[in-house]
Amino acid sequence: xxxxxxxxxxxxxxxxxxxxxxxxxxxxxxxxxxxxxxxxxxxxxxxxxxxxxxxxxxxxxxxxxxxxxxxxxxxxxxxxxxxxxxxxxxxxxxxxxxxxxxxxxxxxxxxxxxxxxxxxxxxxxxxxxxxxxxxxxxxxxxxxxxxxxxxxxxxxxxxxxxxxxxxxxxxxxxxxxxxxxxxxxxxxxxxxxxxxxxxxxxxxxxxxxxxxxxxxxxxxxxxx
Amino acid sequence: xxxxxxxxxxxxxxxxxxxxxxxxxxxxxxxxxxxxxxxxxxxxxxxxxxxxxxxxxxxxxxxxxxxxxxxxxxxxxxxxxxxxxxxxxxxxxxxxxxxxxxxxxxxxxxxxxxxxxxxxxxxxxxxxxxxxxxxxxxxxxxxxxxxxxxxxxxxxxxxxxxxxxxxxxxxxxxxxxxxxxxxxxxxxxxxxxxxxxxxxxxxxxxxxxxxxxxxxxxxxxxxx
DNA sequence: TTTAAATGATAGTATTACTATTAACTTCGC
DNA sequence: GCGAAGTTAATAGTAATACTATCATTTAAA
Numbered sequence: 001x002x003x004x005x006x007x008x009x010x011x012x013x014x015x016x017x018x019x020x021x022x023x024x025x026x027x028x029x030x031x032x033x034x035x036x037x038x039x040x041x042x043x044x045x046x047x048x049x050x051x052x053x054x055x056x057x058x059x060x061x062x063x064x065x066x067x068x069x070x071x072x073x074x075x076x077x078x079x080x081x082x083x084x085x086x087x088x089x090x091x092x093x094x095x096x097x098x099x100x101x102x103x104x105x106x107x108x109x110x111x112x113x114x115x116x117x118x119x120x121x122x123x124x125x126x127x128x129x130x131x132x133x134x135x136x137x138x139x140x141x142x143x144x145x146x147x148x149x150x151x152x153x154x155x156x157x158x159x160x161x162x163x164x165x166x167x168x169x170x171x172x173x174x175x176x177x178x179x180x181x182x183x184x185x186x187x188x189x190x191x192x193x194x195x196x197x198x199x200x201x202x203x204x205x206x207x208x209x210x211x212x213x214x215x216x217x218x219x220x221x222x223x224x
Numbered sequence: 225x226x227x228x229x230x231x232x233x234x235x236x237x238x239x240x241x242x243x244x245x246x247x248x249x250x251x252x253x254x255x256x257x258x259x260x261x262x263x264x265x266x267x268x269x270x271x272x273x274x275x276x277x278x279x280x281x282x283x284x285x286x287x288x289x290x291x292x293x294x295x296x297x298x299x300x301x302x303x304x305x306x307x308x309x310x311x312x313x314x315x316x317x318x319x320x321x322x323x324x325x326x327x328x329x330x331x332x333x334x335x336x337x338x339x340x341x342x343x344x345x346x347x348x349x350x351x352x353x354x355x356x357x358x359x360x361x362x363x364x365x366x367x368x369x370x371x372x373x374x375x376x377x378x379x380x381x382x383x384x385x386x387x388x389x390x391x392x393x394x395x396x397x398x399x400x401x402x403x404x405x406x407x408x409x410x411x412x413x414x415x416x417x418x419x420x421x422x423x424x425x426x427x428x429x430x431x432x433x434x435x436x437x438x439x440x441x442x443x444x445x446x447x448x
Numbered sequence: 449t450t451t452a453a454a455t456g457a458t459a460g461t462a463t464t465a466c467t468a469t470t471a472a473c474t475t476c477g478c
Numbered sequence: 479g480c481g482a483a484g485t486t487a488a489t490a491g492t493a494a495t496a497c498t499a500t501c502a503t504t505t506a507a508a
Contacts, residue, residue: 019485026486042366047464058487059466068465136360142266144421153422160425176437179426182418183411194406197368198377201384202403213400217445224448243454250455271495282456283497292496 010082010118013151016075019065022119027065029055031079032120034072039126043073043134070138074152077138079120080131081155083113088162098169099223103215105166109188110210132193160185171222180221184214234306234342237375240299243289246343251289253279255303256344258296263350267297267358294362298376301362303344304355305379307337312386322393323447327439329390333412334434356417384409395446404445408438 014020021027033055038046046069048062066072088108095101112124139153147153164181167174174180191210194202204210238244245251257279262270270293272286290296312332319325336348363377371377388405391398398404415434418426428434 024485044365048466049464058489060468060488061486063466064486133364136364139421140357140360140417141268148421157422157425176427176440178424179415179418179428179437180441182415182422182425183407186410186414187407190410191403191406193364194403197363197372198381198406200402201381201406203400204403213403216400217404217441220444220448221441224444248454272497273495282458284457284499285455287497288454 010079010086010155012075012078012082013154015150016071016078016152017066018063021065021075026055026057026061028119029057030062030065031072031076032122035076035120035122035126035130038073038076038130038134043069043137073134073138074147076127076130077135078152078155079118080113080127080135081159083115083117083124083127084109085155085159085162086117087111087114088159092166098166099219102163102166102170102218105163106184106214106218107211109163109185110207110214128192132189132196135189156185167218167222170218174222180218184218187214234303234310234379236299236302236306237378239374240295240302240376241290242287245289245299250279250281250285252343253281254286254289255296255300256346259300259344259346259350259354262297262300262354262358267293267361297358297362298371300351300354301359302376302379303342304337304351304359305383307339307341307348307351308333309379309383309386310341311335311338312383316390322390323443326387326390326394326442329387330408330438330442331435333387333409334431334438352416356413356420359413380409391442391446394442398446404442408442411438 019027021031030051034046034051037051037054048059048069052059052062066075088105091108092101092104095104113127115122115124115127139147160178160181163184164177167177167180187210191202191204191213195205199205204213243251245255254275258270258275261275261278272283272293276283276286290299312329315332316325316328319328337351339346339348339351363371384402384405387408388401391401391404411434415426415428415437419429423429428437
């Protein structure tokens, strides 16, 4: 299994970057350090000048890898969803029972991403924290339709469709499998944010609680 | 009822503005026109220079009402949630049956806001469209905890808690009423966005569909 | 009618998000 | 080991944004 993990690679849409960051140590530094900085200060406070300073390089060098910070955020987001998809596939592989599969997928979605299967040895917690806070900004903007067309969200959508299919596998008569899948994936980001910043708008303050909440919701919705 | 509607006023946290926009025609113009512009071009493209031009005033005059565009967005958001809360309360008033009450509240949440009960005669559709696209940006930032502390999200939170209490009224043993309430309110914004921009990540492309999806979810979750 | 308050007009600053240019360093084929 | 090609660094510059400041003018209230 370890070999499989290290040989597989998250395949990120190549139009998200100008030069593949995995192709050089500077590129890897750009991604790793940007994850540190965005995790720490948020995307608004983050810019290429600060990033350049942090890695001891220059703005112009960073611009050779990414057109702008928005694209970099999309790259980081794809990295996250790619890892999540990979883990979901690995974890649910060869599970014959539909409900068990679905629950395993949900549990995986609420877990910390394993960054081992990438070139970037970053803390999965940081990656998830970034996605919790910043992913909504990656698609809530004027050019979302163009970017969606260009495939910048394809990994995210593929994961949602996988989940949707798993839901259909549990109950083929359920009419809202796509909406339910989106609801869960959104929740996997948002409920953590609520716990951190709007404490009494959620009852889930641990991964276990969250899993229980969605398990209950899904079991009742799909089997009653 | 009409008198009640016109005499009641959505009470917005006064630290969101420097000078109450409802106190002058310029203030009302600022809010009305900003809703038009943000609806049309999104919050990133929007700035006080463009707003000033649109209403035939100046940047400096607008800065006398709102400290910055972020505060203005928070003001508009409070307006939306205030209307939603008001409508929910009016619509569910005197309903003895808990489930019926909850369903009416959900239906109201997915409806277009009635702006009659404000000083701003704007199209409710625009207001909802802005919230669908921009509300997440109102709290996904570095200063969220400070702003939350200052009460900038109090109407939103009060609405979530009302919904949470309604859920508890249906099933007192359900342990996740806060999380479920947040999930519904988030969904009332997000599922519309999905329908518009990520069409096949949802099955709900009308208000009726959405209502059915959540009705099914809530009925099964709370009564089985 | 006087006075204060509100608004307009204009100018200016710091920061951001880039673009352009040139110089220096690295790497790779030969 | 050498030169060419590619990569990165250093520096400078631009347009737009998000304000702040000042003072003149208009409007409203006492």
